[in-house]
Each structure stands twice: as C-alpha cells, then as structure tokens.
Amino acid sequence: MPAPAQPRTGTLIVGNCQAGVQIASTLRELGDTERITLVGEEPHAPYQRPPLSKAFLKGEATADSLAFRTHDFYREHDIELVTRERIVTITRDETGGVAVAESGRTFPFARLALATGAVPRTIPFEGSELEGVSYLRTATEATVLEQQLRQATNVVVVGGGFIGLEVAAGARAAGKNVTVLEAAPRLIGRAVCEQTSEFYLQAHRRRGTRVVLNAKVVRFTGEHDRVTGVELGDGTVVPAEVVLIGVGVIPRTELAGQLGLQVDNGIVVDTHALASDGLTVAAGDCANMPNPSIADFGQGRLRLESVQNAVEQAKVAAATLLGQAAEHKTVPWFWSDQADLKLQIAGLSGGHDQVVLRGDPDSEKFSLLYYRDGILIAADCVNSPLDFMAVRNALHQGQSVPAALAADSSLPLKKSVTDVLLPVPSPAA
Amino acid sequence: MPTVTYVAYDGSETIVNGFAGDSVMETAVRNGVPGIVAECGGSLSCATCHVFVCADSAGLFPPRADLEDDMLDGTAVDREESSRLSCQLKLTDDVAVHVQTPETQV
Numbered sequence: 084m085p086a087p088a089q090p091r092t093g094t095l096i097v098g099n100c101q102a103g104v105q106i107a108s109t110l111r112e113l114g115d116t117e118r119i120t121l122v123g124e125e126p127h128a129p130y131q132r133p134p135l136s137k138a139f140l141k142g143e144a145t146a147d148s149l150a151f152r153t154h155d156f157y158r159e160h161d162i163e164l165v166t167r168e169r170i171v172t173i174t175r176d177e178t179g180g181v182a183v184a185e186s187g188r189t190f191p192f193a194r195l196a197l198a199t200g201a202v203p204r205t206i207p208f209e210g211s212e213l214e215g216v217s218y219l220r221t222a223t224e225a226t227v228l229e230q231q232l233r234q235a236t237n238v239v240v241v242g243g244g245f246i247g248l249e250v251a252a253g254a255r256a257a258g259k260n261v262t263v264l265e266a267a268p269r270l271i272g273r274a275v276c277e278q279t280s281e282f283y284l285q286a287h288r289r290r291g292t293r294v295v296l297n298a299k300v301v302r303f304t305g306e307h308d309r310v311t312g313v314e315l316g317d318g319t320v321v322p323a324e325v326v327l328i329g330v331g332v333i334p335r336t337e338l339a340g341q342l343g344l345q346v347d348n349g350i351v352v353d354t355h356a357l358a359s360d361g362l363t364v365a366a367g368d369c370a371n372m373p374n375p376s377i378a379d380f381g382q383g384r385l386r387l388e389s390v391q392n393a394v395e396q397a398k399v400a401a402a403t404l405l406g407q408a409a410e411h412k413t414v415p416w417f418w419s420d421q422a423d424l425k426l427q428i429a430g431l432s433g434g435h436d437q438v439v440l441r442g443d444p445d446s447e448k449f450s451l452l453y454y455r456d457g458i459l460i461a462a463d464c465v466n467s468p469l470d471f472m473a474v475r476n477a478l479h480q481g482q483s484v485p486a487a488l489a490a491d492s493s494l495p496l497k498k499s500v501t502d503v504l505l506p507v508p509s510p511a512a
Numbered sequence: 513m514p515t516v517t518y519v520a521y522d523g524s525e526t527i528v529n530g531f532a533g534d535s536v537m538e539t540a541v542r543n544g545v546p547g548i549v550a551e552c553g554g555s556l557s558c559a560t561c562h563v564f565v566c567a568d569s570a571g572l573f574p575p576r577a578d579l580e581d582d583m584l585d586g587t588a589v590d591r592e593e594s595s596r597l598s599c600q601l602k603l604t605d606d607v608a609v610h611v612q613t614p615e616t617q618v
Contacts, residue, residue: 108544131553149553153542160544391551391558413618418557425579427557468579472559472586479618497585 089191091179098198099123102367104151105397107162119162124169135225136249146222194404201332201368210303215310216326231325239323243270245419247329252421255292264298279463282444334369349386354410356400366396414478427471430461439489459483473497514603521615532605536598537561547613554599560617561598562587566610589614
C-alpha cells in the first residue's frame with residue numbers, strides 16, 4: 084500500500100545560506116504563519132561566509148561563532164532547520180511539489196525558494212587530487228585549510244581575485260612564503276579598474292608576497308600523495324605545501340534545470356526574484372536578475388556574488404512568495420580586507436569612460452571614482468571609508484559628484500554631491 | 513549574563529540575553545532583532561548597524577576609534593552625539609545595555 088501523500092503546505096527553502104536564512108526571516112517578519120523549512124547539505128547551521136577567507140584562517144572565528152541566528156531563533160520563529168540533507172530532485176506544479184534528498188527524505192511544499200548558491204570553479208590540473216590542494220567555499224574547507232596553513236612554510240594561491248588575495252595576505256602576515264599565480268595580466272580584473280589592480284599588485288609585493296601575472300600553471304607536483312609545488316609554463320617549480328585555488332564560482336542551477344526554469348549564468352529571475360515558471364523564487368549567488376544599476380535597465384542582467392545582494396534579493400523573494408510587490412533597488416557594494424587594506428566598492432563600474440583619482444595611492448589611502456557620460460557610477464575606495472560612504476549614499480539618492488571637484492581630496496566628497504542634471508531635450512525642429 | 517534592550521524607532525522594545533565578548537550587533541542579528549542590518553558582519557565596512565546609545569549606557573563602552581567615527585558620517589539616518597556602530601560595542605559581564613535603533617539602516 085503506498086504511503087499517504089504528505090500535505091503540500093508551507094515554504095521550502097533550498098540552501099542553508101545567507102539568502103536562505105533571510106528568506107525565512109523575512110517571511111516571518113511579513114506575517115507568514117505557515118510552515119517554513121530551510122534545508123541544506125552542510126553540517127552547520129547557516130553561517131557568514133566572508134570571514135572564511137579572513138578571520139577564520141587566523142583562528143579567530145568558527146562556524147558556530149559565525150552563525151547567523153541562534154538555534155532559539157529558529158525554534159521561536161517556527162523555522163525548521165534541516166542540515167546534512169542534499170536535495171537532488173524537485174518536481175512541482177502550480178499548487179506545490181516535493182523535493183527529495185539524497186538520503187531519500189522528502190520535503191513537500193506549497194511554495195519553493197531556491198537559494199542554492201554557487202560552487203568554486205574547478206580547473207582539472209594534473210595533481211589536483213594531492214593532499215594540500217584545496218578550494219574555499221565552506222566552513223569545512225576553511226577548517227582544513229586553517230590547519231594546513233598552520234604547518235606550511237610555502238603557500239601558493241592560484242587566482243588573484245578577492246578570495247585568493249585575502250588568503251594570501253593572511254598567510255603572508257603569518258610569516259609564510261606566499262606566491263600568487265594569476266593567469267590574467269592583472270589582479271582582480273573582474274571587479275576593479277587597472278589602477279586599482281596595479282595598486283594591489285604593488286601593495287602585496289611591498290608586503291613580501293610574490294605575485295606572478297600571466298602565469299601558466301602546468302601541474303601540481305607531489306610526493307607520497309602530498310603536494311610539493313606548482314610547475315609553471317617555463318618549467319620552474321614553485322614549492323608549496325599548501326595550494327589554494329580561487330578562480331571564481333559557478334552558480335548551482337541543477338535543480339532549476341530539473342524544474343525547466345530558464346538558466347543563463349544563474350537562474351533567470353525578474354525584478355521580483357520570480358523565475359521563468361512564474362512560481363518559484365530564487366535569490367543570492369545563484370540568481371541572475373535585472374539590475375537597476377545598469378544603464379539599459381530591463382535588458383541588463385547581473386548575477387552578483389555579495390552579502391548585500393543575497394540579503395536584498397531574499398527580502399524581495401520572500402515578499403513575492405506572499406503575493407506582495409517588492410523590488411530590488413539598492414546600490415551594489417562590495418568589500419575586501421587584505422592585510423591592513425580595506426577596499427570598499429560602491430556601484431558597478433562597467434562601461435565607465437572616465438576615472439578620477441582622489442588621494443595618493445602611495446599613502447595606501449585613496450579612491451578611484453568611475454564616471455560614464457560625466458555622471459558618477461561607482462568608486463573603489465582603499466582605506467577611505469568617508470569617500471565610500473559619500474559615493475554609496477550619492478548613488479543611492481541618484482546623485483553625482485562633479486568630476487572636477489572629486490579629485491580634490493581636501494574637499495570632503497559629501498560636500499560636493501549634486502543632483503544629476505539630465506540634459507534638457509532640445510525643442511522639436 | 514549581559515542583557516541588551518533594543519528600542520525600535522516605533523518605541524517597541526526587544527530585550528535579549530547576550531554573552532560577554534559578543535557585540536551589541538551580533539546579539540541583535542543572531543536573535544533576529546529588527547532594526548540592525550549589519551551587512552558586513554562586523555568588519556566596519558557598511559555602517560548598517562547604527563545605534564543611539566541611551567544615556568544610562570554611555571559609560572559602558574570605550575570611545576570610538578577613527579574608522580568607526582568616519583563610517584558614522586555615512587549612516588542612513590544622520591549621526592548624533594550618542595551614535596555608535598553596534599559591531600564595535602562589546603558586552604561585558606552582567607551589563608544592562610540600552611540602545612535605540614534608527615528608522616532605517618540603508
């Protein structure tokens with residue numbers, strides 16, 4: 084006799100992560116009283132990921148200390164938190180559906196939210212299976228990396244992006260010999276302009292980290308199943324007991340694919356976080372949403388990897404699940420702490436046609452402001468929180484700072500913020 | 513055990529038991545207290561954990577460092593004399609802290 088069908092009620096959120104927790108919290112804040120289940124494969128209650136490449140590796144944080152919420156919070160808000168269950172299949176129709184975990188456990192739902200995140204992009208170098216070669220995304224991986232780093236003398240980081248450079252800076256500060264291998268001609272090429280890349284190159288070198296640009300990794304060398312070095316295209320071998328690979332992430336869209344949702348560099352959603360079936364919502368690193376920061380709003384889409392993006396999209400997704408209208412309108416911002424350098428980025432610099440330098444990079448305290456058609460669109464701020472706050476707030480208000488005033492660092496940016504004067508349409512001929 | 517009373521913009525109060533060593537921000541976020549966002553998780557990058565420290569609690573914390581002071585210039589609701597970033601306010605044994613949260617953080 085078949086088991087009685089479980090009732091398809093409440094919301095199932097797939098992904099024990101920043102976006103997942105926020106969807107659950109916001110549902111309750113908005114007055115939802117139905118069942119909420121938050122399910123994910125990691126063994127820990129959901130925790131902050133950004134410190135994994137920073138404080139965690141210094142031994143100053145644990146998965147517990149980074150937990151977003153107490154267990155009491157989940158209990159008191161009647162949110163069922165399920166860990167160690169990896170959802171492998173989902174089926175649904177207009178009234179709900181069921182998700183099935185690898186263990187066979189089933190999770191019926193009336194409403195579905197995907198916060199499936201992303202996984203590190205892997206490169207199949209020869210020797211990738213050697214002990215000491217790792218990626219960094221989860222607290223479990225960070226725990227292993229922290230132990231390996233403690234015993235290492237030589238550390239190689241493959242990939243000069245935020246994660247790689249944060250780990251490199253921490254390892255260097257702990258006295259390791261650190262080499263960063265970047266395949267591109269400059270560091271952090273995906274996120275910042277050439278001047279900022281150049282500054283970080285010099286700043287890491289000043290601190291004793293070896294940085295190789297245009298690096299070609301051939302293979303990882305090893306002995307007794309442990310990594311011993313990284314062989315480069317010119318035949319040299321950089322010694323290493325620890326190799327961290329940080330070359331970006333890939334959004335997890337397998338479940339979205341099963342549901343027949345449109346997928347294109349992430350789960351394609353509208354400004355309400357609604358996927359192409361008009362039923363399922365998605366938020367965070369896995370979601371590709373129209374972004375108002377892009378000039379051709381309505382066409383331009385972005386998949387962002389940031390805390391703020393996960394939180395804001397999750398709030399919108401929760402409202403959408405309850406049939407309320409909300410839109411994601413905040414100015415994107417990002418941060419990266421490398422050694423004693425605090426980088427804060429406000430806005431998106433893509434499509435800029437002018438860059439204004441404010442302050443002196445040699446003092447390690449400066450900002451680069453990006454303009455398009457004379458209007459401020461973004462800024463990279465190094466150890467310059469006042470500039471960052473001024474730009475973030477100006478962009479949020481739809482305001483600008485005249486480029487001619489921005490370069491004068493004796494003048495607070497906040498004082499130079501002006502309304503954007505839209506060109507007056509010329510009278511019809 | 514330290515306690516923190518969060519008074520929201522609408523006057524509603526939430527009282528939470530905290531732990532010595534945790535910040536006023538962490539205590540709020542872990543317990544889902546509304547009114548504190550804390551996007552950066554306490555790394556002094558976002559200024560979305562702004563609070564006004566009530567007069568009776570003002571003496572419980574060391575003064576602002578320069579970076580906190582700079583970040584307070586960019587809060588969503590303008591700073592006042594009693595403004596702090598709550599990620600910088602560490603609880604100590606048995607203190608009773610009272611803070612007000614602003615109307616908005618972003």
